[in-house]
Amino acid sequence: MKPKIAFFDFASCEGCQLQVVNLEAEMLDVIGAVDIVQFREAMTEKSDDYAIAFVEGSITREKDIPRLKKIREQAAILVALGACACIGGVNCLKNFQPLEDVRKYVYGDKADWYETFAARPIDAVVPVDYYIHGCPIHKDEFVKVTKALLLGKKPEIPTYPVCVECKRTGNVCVFELGLTCLGPITRAGCGAWCPTYRDNCAGCRGLVPDPNTNAEKEVLKKYGLTVEQAISQFRIFLGYSEVAK
Ligand code: SF4
Numbered sequence: 001m002k003p004k005i006a007f008f009d010f011a012s013c014e015g016c017q018l019q020v021v022n023l024e025a026e027m028l029d030v031i032g033a034v035d036i037v038q039f040r041e042a043m044t045e046k047s048d049d050y051a052i053a054f055v056e057g058s059i060t061r062e063k064d065i066p067r068l069k070k071i072r073e074q075a076a077i078l079v080a081l082g083a084c085a086c087i088g089g090v091n092c093l094k095n096f097q098p099l100e101d102v103r104k105y106v107y108g109d110k111a112d113w114y115e116t117f118a119a120r121p122i123d124a125v126v127p128v129d130y131y132i133h134g135c136p137i138h139k140d141e142f143v144k145v146t147k148a149l150l151l152g153k154k155p156e157i158p159t160y161p162v163c164v165e166c167k168r169t170g171n172v173c174v175f176e177l178g179l180t181c182l183g184p185i186t187r188a189g190c191g192a193w194c195p196t197y198r199d200n201c202a203g204c205r206g207l208v209p210d211p212n213t214n215a216e217k218e219v220l221k222k223y224g225l226t227v228e229q230a231i232s233q234f235r236i237f238l239g240y241s242e243v244a245k
């Protein structure tokens with residue numbers, strides 16, 4: 001019998017699920033090996049009988065908690081899909097402003113109709129078995145991780161920083177272009193996507209396990225930048241790790 005897998009979303013733009021839908025040719029391989037029993041973005045059929053759950057989005061409301069716990073109870077393997085689920089992602093920007101103000105910006109005079117609390121990654125609520133990082137996720141990594149899970153193997157996710165891939169690609173360091181970059185402390189796996197296109201790494205794949213923050217500080221200092229400047233610029237993805245310290 002094929003393993004049953006399901007996809008779920010919490011607060012997110014659903015871009016990571018879209019990456020899965022856009023797999024096209026590779027998706028046929030994956031579909032051939034599994035039964036997808038729930039995937040709101042791609043199909044209407046729905047079953048709660050699944051073994052592997054891919055969860056996108058961060059947790060932003062009280063009522064998300066029982067729903068996520070129920071998914072966890074059913075799933076033998078739970079995989080966090082994308083930066084929102086893995087590290088809290090862009091949703092955590094709201095954690096640095098009064099939540100009442102945030103609700104008013106979004107819902108105006110209907111603000112009281114909608115509950116909200118500080119955004120958090122899904123592992124702040126339930127144990128997570130595996131992580132597929134990025135905003136959005138890389139299609140190749142999704143296929144690689146899924147194949148490893150189906151073979152009963154531990155998926156290999158890089159623990160070294162983006163700088164390694166960046167150097168390997170032969171990029172000019174964007175610090176030389178006047179930008180600030182979180183590559184020295186961000187987990188690799190994207191092939192240094194942003195620096196390759198002359199943009200800075202904003203840390204969407206989260207911090208490496210033991211980030212060398214001293215090295216990052218030294219690099220910032222060398223280019224006349226302060227840690228505070230880096231934090232304010234890169235809170236976009238790493239805000240939760242900032243408040244969780
Ligand atoms: S990680 Fe990025 S692409 Fe994925 S759901 Fe969140 S905001 Fe969208």
Ligand code: SF4
Pocket residue numbers: 162163164166167171172173174175181182183184192195201
């Ligand atoms: S700091 Fe950024 S641009 Fe420079 S090598 Fe590291 S990842 Fe590449």
Ligand code: SF4
Pocket residue numbers: 134135162186187190191192193194195200201202203204205206
């Ligand atoms: S370079 Fe940084 S921000 Fe860009 S995709 Fe890779 S980890 Fe994310």
